[in-house]
Amino acid sequence: MALPALPVARGRNTGRPRAGMSAIERSRRRLYWPMLLPALLLMLLFYVVPILYAGWLSLHTWDGINELTWRGMDNYVQLAKDPIFIGSIANTLKILFVVGIITFVFAFALTMVLREMTGRKFVRSVLFFPTLINAMVFGIFAGFLFSPAGPVNKILALVGVQDPPKWLAQDNLFNLIMIVMIWSATGYFTTIIMSAVDQIPAYYYEAAGLDGAGPWTKFRHVTLPLAWDVISVCAVLWTMSSVKVFELILVFGGSTAQAPPTSTWATAVYVYQAAFGGGSREFGVSAAAAIVSLALVTVLTIGLRRMLRREAIEI
Amino acid sequence: MTHPNAWLKVATGAILATSVAFAASGCTTTSAATDDSSKSLTYWSMWTETEPQAAVLKTSLDAFEKDTGIKVDVQWQGRKVLEKVTTGLLSGDVPDLVDQAYDKIGPALAATNQAADLAPVLAAKIPGEDGHTVADVIPAKYFDILPSYGGDVKNYMVPYSVSNVSVFYNKANTVAPTPPATWDELLANCQKAVEAKLGCIAADGDATWANSYWFDYLVNRNMGDGAFQKLMEDKTGAAWDDAGVLKSAQQIQELVDKGYIIKGYDASKYPEQQNAWAANKALYFLMGSWAPAETAKYAAEGFEYGAFNFPSTSAGSSNANDTLLFGFAVPKKAAHPEEAKEFIAYFSNKDRMSGISTDADNLAARPDVEAPAQLADVAGILAENETRLPTDGISSDIIDKGFNPTFDKLFLGKVSAEEYVKEAKAASIAYWNAKG
Numbered sequence: 017m018a019l020p021a022l023p024v025a026r027g028r029n030t031g032r033p034r035a036g037m038s039a040i041e042r043s044r045r046r047l048y049w050p051m052l053l054p055a056l057l058l059m060l061l062f063y064v065v066p067i068l069y070a071g072w073l074s075l076h077t078w079d080g081i082n083e084l085t086w087r088g089m090d091n092y093v094q095l096a097k098d099p100i101f102i103g104s105i106a107n108t109l110k111i112l113f114v115v116g117i118i119t120f121v122f123a124f125a126l127t128m129v130l131r132e133m134t135g136r137k138f139v140r141s142v143l144f145f146p147t148l149i150n151a152m153v154f155g156i157f158a159g160f161l162f163s164p165a166g167p168v169n170k171i172l173a174l175v176g177v178q179d180p181p182k183w184l185a186q187d188n189l190f191n192l193i194m195i196v197m198i199w200s201a202t203g204y205f206t207t208i209i210m211s212a213v214d215q216i217p218a219y220y221y222e223a224a225g226l227d228g229a230g231p232w233t234k235f236r237h238v239t240l241p242l243a244w245d246v247i248s249v250c251a252v253l254w255t256m257s258s259v260k261v262f263e264l265i266l267v268f269g270g271s272t273a274q275a276p277p278t279s280t281w282a283t284a285v286y287v288y289q290a291a292f293g294g295g296s297r298e299f300g301v302s303a304a305a306a307i308v309s310l311a312l313v314t315v316l317t318i319g320l321r322r323m324l325r326r327e328a329i330e331i
Numbered sequence: 332m333t334h335p336n337a338w339l340k341v342a343t344g345a346i347l348a349t350s351v352a353f354a355a356s357g358c359t360t361t362s363a364a365t366d367d368s369s370k371s372l373t374y375w376s377m378w379t380e381t382e383p384q385a386a387v388l389k390t391s392l393d394a395f396e397k398d399t400g401i402k403v404d405v406q407w408q409g410r411k412v413l414e415k416v417t418t419g420l421l422s423g424d425v426p427d428l429v430d431q432a433y434d435k436i437g438p439a440l441a442a443t444n445q446a447a448d449l450a451p452v453l454a455a456k457i458p459g460e461d462g463h464t465v466a467d468v469i470p471a472k473y474f475d476i477l478p479s480y481g482g483d484v485k486n487y488m489v490p491y492s493v494s495n496v497s498v499f500y501n502k503a504n505t506v507a508p509t510p511p512a513t514w515d516e517l518l519a520n521c522q523k524a525v526e527a528k529l530g531c532i533a534a535d536g537d538a539t540w541a542n543s544y545w546f547d548y549l550v551n552r553n554m555g556d557g558a559f560q561k562l563m564e565d566k567t568g569a570a571w572d573d574a575g576v577l578k579s580a581q582q583i584q585e586l587v588d589k590g591y592i593i594k595g596y597d598a599s600k601y602p603e604q605q606n607a608w609a610a611n612k613a614l615y616f617l618m619g620s621w622a623p624a625e626t627a628k629y630a631a632e633g634f635e636y637g638a639f640n641f642p643s644t645s646a647g648s649s650n651a652n653d654t655l656l657f658g659f660a661v662p663k664k665a666a667h668p669e670e671a672k673e674f675i676a677y678f679s680n681k682d683r684m685s686g687i688s689t690d691a692d693n694l695a696a697r698p699d700v701e702a703p704a705q706l707a708d709v710a711g712i713l714a715e716n717e718t719r720l721p722t723d724g725i726s727s728d729i730i731d732k733g734f735n736p737t738f739d740k741l742f743l744g745k746v747s748a749e750e751y752v753k754e755a756k757a758a759s760i761a762y763w764n765a766k767g
Contacts, residue, residue, distance in 0.1 A: 081420045081443045090767060098765035099758075100732045163603050164595030182598030185536065186739055274540045275731045277739065289731065292414060296728035297438055 067310065074304035079297045091304035100278045101305060104286040105312070107190065111282060112258040112316070115197045119254070122198065123205040127213055128235050130206070140210060143203035154196045155267030159184065162192075190280045193268050197261070205250050212246035213239055241329050248324035252317055259313040260284055283309040371402040372670040375416065375426035377435075377657075380407040384492070384693070387686035391678050398458070398677075401670050413439040416662060420445055425662045428671035433477055433656045433720070434727065436488050440660055442480035446487035447661040447668050453486060455676040465489065465679045468697050472717075473656055478724040489675050490658035490696040492687050494620045496544055496721060497652065497712050499608075502637035507614060510639035514552070514582065517642050520614065521591040530593030530613030532586060534742075538601035539735045542742045544617050544653065545586075547722050548641040549579035552648040560723035563734060566763040571756035580741060580748035582644070587744040597743045602626075609634065617641070619655065623705040624692045636705035640712045651719035652712050658696065733762030 037045075074091055076084040095101045126143065130136045161168050162183035169180045182188065220238045229237065240247070262284040269276025275293050276285065283305060290302035374392070378385040385407055396403045406426070408415055413435050419425045429436075440446035453466040453474070460468075473490050500510060506527045507520035521531035534542050550559045554575035562570045570576070586592055593604050593613045602625065608616040609626035611634070616622060623636045640652055659678075661671045678684060679697070687695040692703045694710055702710035722730055737758045741751040 079443045080417050081445055094765050094767055097761075097767075098732075099761050100736075101765075159600035159603070162598075164599050165603075165607075184600050185598040186743065188598075189537075269537065274538075275727075275735075277537070277539065278732060278736045289728075293728070293731060296726050297442070298728075 070303045070306055073300060074307050076300045078299040080291070080299050084300075087300060091300045092308070094301060095304055095308060100281065101283075101286055103278065104281040104283045104305075105308075107280065108259055108261075108282045108284075108309070108312070110190075111194065111197065111261055112255060115194050115201070116251075116254050116258060118198050119201045119205060120251075122202045123209055123250075124235070126202070126206045127209050127239070128231055130210060131213055131239075136210075140207055144207045145203065146200040147204040149200070151196075151200075151264040152267050154200070155264065158192060158196070158268065186277055186279065189269055189277065193264055193280060196264065196268075201254070205254070208250055209243060209246060212243040216242045241326075244324075244326055244329070248321070248326075251320055251324060255316050255320055256313055259309055259316075262288065283312070369402065370400065370667070370670060371404065372428060372667055372674060373404045373406075373426045374428040374671075374674070375406050375408045375412050377410055377412045377429075377431045378407055379409045383691040384687065387690050388678075390686065391683045392674075394683075395674055395677050399670075399673065401673070403674075416440070420662065420664060423664065425664050425666075427665040427667040428659055428661060428674060430491075430657065430659045433488055433490075433658070434724070436658075436660045437478060437480040437482075437724075438726070440662060441482040441484060441487040444482050444484070445663050446482070446484050447663050447665065447672075448484045449486045449489050449659075449661065449672065449675070452489055452672045452675050455672065457679050458677050459680050459682070465676055468679060468681070468699065470696075470698060473654070473696065476654065476718055476720055476724070477656070478720070488656070488658045488660045489679070490656040491678060491684055492657040492691075493694045493696050493713065494655040494657070495652050495694075495709060495713050496548075496617065496619050496655070497638040497640055497709055498642075499616045499618055499622050499636065499638045500614055501611060501631075502635035503633050504611070504614065510637065511642050512639075514642045514644045517615075518585070518591075521586070521589070524614045525590060529611075530607070531591040531615060533593050533604045533608035533613035533616045534596045535599045535601035535604045536597040536739075536743055537599070539739055539742075540730075541601070541618060543730070543735065543738055544721065545742070546579055546583060546738060548617075548653070549582050549644065550575065551651060551719065552641065552644040553579050556649050556651055556717070556719060557723055560725050563722070563725050563729050563759070565759070568756045568760040568763075571752055571759065577748060577752050578644075580751045583741055584744075584748040584751075587742070620694060620706055620709045627705075636708075638706075638708040638712060640716055649717065649719075651717040653721040654713065654718045655721065656696070729762065733759050 073084070075086065075088060077087045077091075078084045130139060133139065160166055163169075164182075168183065172180045183192065216238065220242070221234055224234050224238050259282075261282050265276055265280050265282055265285050266288075269280045275289055281289070287302050287305045287309065290296070290298045290305060372395075376385060376388065378388065389405070392403045392405055395401065410431075412429060413431055416425060416429055417439055429440075431439075436446070454464055457463050457465060457468065469490065473493070474486060477485070477488060479485060498510075500507075502508065506529060507523050511517040511520055524531040536542075547559050550562060554562075554573065558575070562573075562576065565571075593607060596604055604613070605616065605618070605622070605626060606629040607613060609629040609631065611631040620638075640650060643650060659671075659675045661668050661675075665671060681697060681700060684695045684697050685700045687693050688700050688703050692706070694702055694706055694713065698710075698714055734755070737751060737755040740746045740754065741748070746754065
């Protein structure tokens with residue numbers, strides 16, 4: 017997507033040839049729209065139109081089949097008054113910040129350790145492995161591992177713990193969900209950040225080492241600035257994926273196709289439940305909740321981009 | 332400089348052509364499938380092809396095709412079948428026949444006025460049974476309890492399979508072989524179980540849907556039929572002040588406080604404790620009639636499935652039994668509704684419906700079909716008692732959002748009965764306040 021070497025692509029592109037341009041530049045400008053249009057059309061058709069439609073839907077009452085009835089902003093008022101929706105937003109933010117920060121701290125720590133390790137390619141593959149596993153597997157496996165008479169408690173009993181924690185108790189459920197997320201996301205982001213770190217020439221580290229820099233200083237003054245672009249992209253990726261967390265919660269909390277406990281709902285679960293979960297089939301409310309999540313992720317992403325904006329440093 | 336211009340024309344043409352093709356292909360999906368004039372029947376099933384119920388239905392569908400010449404197109408969609416029907420209703424692509432539980436068909440088809448009236452099916456003669464109509468063989472009470480979900484059609488579903496919720500126990504147990512008829516007897520048996528170092532009641536902390544059967548039944552016994560619905564649908568929350576609510580909550584609290592619920596229930600995932608019950612680690616298990624089939628693999632040697640109706644709490648209390656119905660419905664927009672109705676009557680034949688019992692180990696909707704051995708008690712409970720729907724058939728949205736979160740706290744022993752009533756009342760008011 018980046019077009020670093022083409023000065024024409026920068027600045028205002030009106031597509032209109034101007035006098036005083038070279039022939040090649042003019043033809044390039046003429047091709048601007050034809051090249052852009054297919055992608056633009058697809059994006060309009062599959063992203064923008066559905067979003068606009070969801071916005072339109074969120075102003076109505078709809079059971080999914082019959083005609084829409086105008087409801088104005090009432091769906092949003094309903095959401096604002098619904099303690100379950102407020103709780104879902106709080107959970108989404110917890111996933112975004114708590115899980116996100118811990119994941120990135122782990123990813124950085126691993127990056128620092130792995131940079132100089134022998135066999136790091138292998139270790140990286142091992143770390144990446146959890147990302148490949150479907151969240152469902154964790155949900156089912158955790159139920160087995162942490163059950164009152166399960167392997168974890170049996171091992172604890174062997175080492176003398178007679179009163180083990182109630183792992184799967186409802187209070188712990190959301191924490192357990194967050195732990196699984198950290199576990200599966202760490203490998204993913206470590207892999208991406210590592211690939212950026214691999215591009216940093218070794219002599220920067222050597223030079224820093226000669227100047228007496230320890231691992232932390234090397235990380236702070238060499239790794240971080242030189243991998244900054246990739247890190248900020250990772251942060252945006254995480255923001256977007258955290259708002260979409262859905263199936264893990266559904267599998268962890270929901271037994272036999274029932275809704276998971278509301279204390280574990282994130283906004284995506286709320287959206288699903290409003291439309292398909294209960295007997296209510298409130299597609300309007302569901303659409304409103306989706307629009308609120310979209311607004312949330314947009315604001316957060318823009319904020320994050322601004323916060324992380326720095327001058328790119330060329331290697 | 333004609334080159335780029337020519338190129339531009341080609342490119343624009345290509346893009347236009349693609350977008351037209353896109354639009355065209357978008358249209359074709361909605362306008363297809365109206366050409367078959369011969370008799371046919373499209374059935375979308377709630378079962379997947381490998382389930383025994385599917386085999387039972389398939390046998391009858393094949394026979395139906397042979398007997399009537401109506402070509403049957405069956406799709407084994409699985410439990411989410413109605414979500415597909417809902418999407419299909421928008422594009423006009425709907426099956427002629429569909430099946431699910433009443434609480435799935437109701438909100439999807441009855442509430443939206445998309446279900447055909449099946450009253451004519453009730454009056455239809457069953458092929459192969461001289462003169463009997465569907466209404467003669469399927470009890471009227473099953474139709475009477477169906478909630479309308481605010482729709483216009485009352486008979487939107489004809490059940491072929493029934494489940495009910497009762498307390499299961501091992502008849503071969505030596506701790507308390509006689510089933511209790513009253514709440515006090517149940518508590519006395521629980522005491523015996525605890526003294527014998529056994530759990531009394533099996534439950535999984537995360538299966539709120541099953542645990543809430545206890546409260547739902549207690550409210551029904553203490554406050555009468557329809558009381559649970561009134562409690563949930565009271566927007567002012569005043570119904571929570573009724574003494575019967577506190578009494579029901581206190582009865583749950585007693586089970587928790589006295590350790591009558593199996594140890595570890597508050598940190599287990601369904602069906603962990605269900606299996607523990609089958610392994611004789613607890614005396615009682617309040618569950619739907621699918622419990623024997625689900626636990627068969629885990630059952631202790633010599634386990635004899637028995638069941639009793641939820642005990643009464645006082646002399647005059649209701650004896651209603653929670654019943655769940657599974658059956659057929661016909662979407663209003665179906666292309667071949669008559670064929671669908673014909674099949675419903677065809678499948679209501681005793682021999683054909685008996686496969687539900689003999690092959691699928693479920694209760695058939697016809698009481699004259701003999702129940703599978705492990706459900707003999709359950710069939711008796713169903714026949715002898717009044718019938719009600721779990722949670723009086725109210726929308727599961729209220730249950731999920733308004734009821735469950737606070738009920739969990741009571742059942743998991745985190746709040747006292749008094750605190751529970753206060754919190755539940757507030758939660759109920761908040762739910763209705765948000766609904767506006």
